[in-house]
Amino acid sequence: MLDFITNETTQQAWDRHRSQRERLLVLPGTMRQKFHHRDARRHIIDSVGQENWKGLLRRSSHALSRCTRPxxxxxxxxxxRGIEFRFYTHAEYAITALDLGWTPGCGLTMDRSDNDGHYEPLNMKLSSRGDQVRNREVVAHTTLAGTKISHCDLREMIEAEIGYRLPRRLVKSLVKDGMSGEEVFDAVRERIEGR
Structure with a gap:
């Protein structure tokens, strides 16, 4: 980790990462343990597909960038906010996703269990996009039948009723325009019938 962020020397950061990596490599029965054998590494990458593997590595790279590049x-x-990327390599991040049960097309992405915690194997979980948006500071809310509801929950309800996915920003933009939940339902129905 960069010492201008953590106020620790490069040697201290290296020692911390090395001890964390050694601790994680001994977890029994995980893909992380199997990944260090050359044949198993190829098998794991082939099992999820080269493009999906690259996608996991890209997500890891973006997480590292968010934590280290001003x-x-x-x-x-x-x-x-002081959140650090504590995976030793991008492959370790990808292997953690696979250990948690990520599969191509499952609709889930890596998320931190503790929103104020670091990117590290013991603080990761799989979440849907809606769950991740609800964890953010900025979420648009409206009322539906007198109850406060987030735009994510409202979109999921509408999608369940109409039977297919909506563009992610459609419901949020209608809620930000000041519409109630009922008005958003009506507006979406009108757009669908108008097609």
Missing amino acids: EDPDFHRYGG
Whole structure:
């Protein structure tokens, strides 16, 4: 980790990462343990597909960037708050996702269990996009039948009723325009019938 963020020397950071990595490599029965054998590594990558593997590595790279690069647009929400990326390699991040049960097309992504905690194997879980958006500071809310509801929950309810997915920003933009939940339902129905 960069010492201008953590106020620790490079040697201390290296020692911390090395001890964490050694602790994680001994977990029995995990893909992490199997990954260090050359044949098993190829088998694991082939089992999820090369493109899906690269996608997991890209997500890891984006998480690292959010935590360490002040020029990243999301740095203020991650590294600026002191959140660190504590995976030893991008492959370790990908293997953690597989250990948690991630599969291609499952609709889930890696999320931190403790929103104020670091990116590290023991603080990761799989979450849907809606769950991740609900954890953010900025969520649009409206009322439906007199109850406060987030735009994510409202979109999921509408999608369940109409039977297919809506564009992610459609419901949020209608809620931000000041519509109630009932008005959003009607507006979406009108757009669907108008097609």
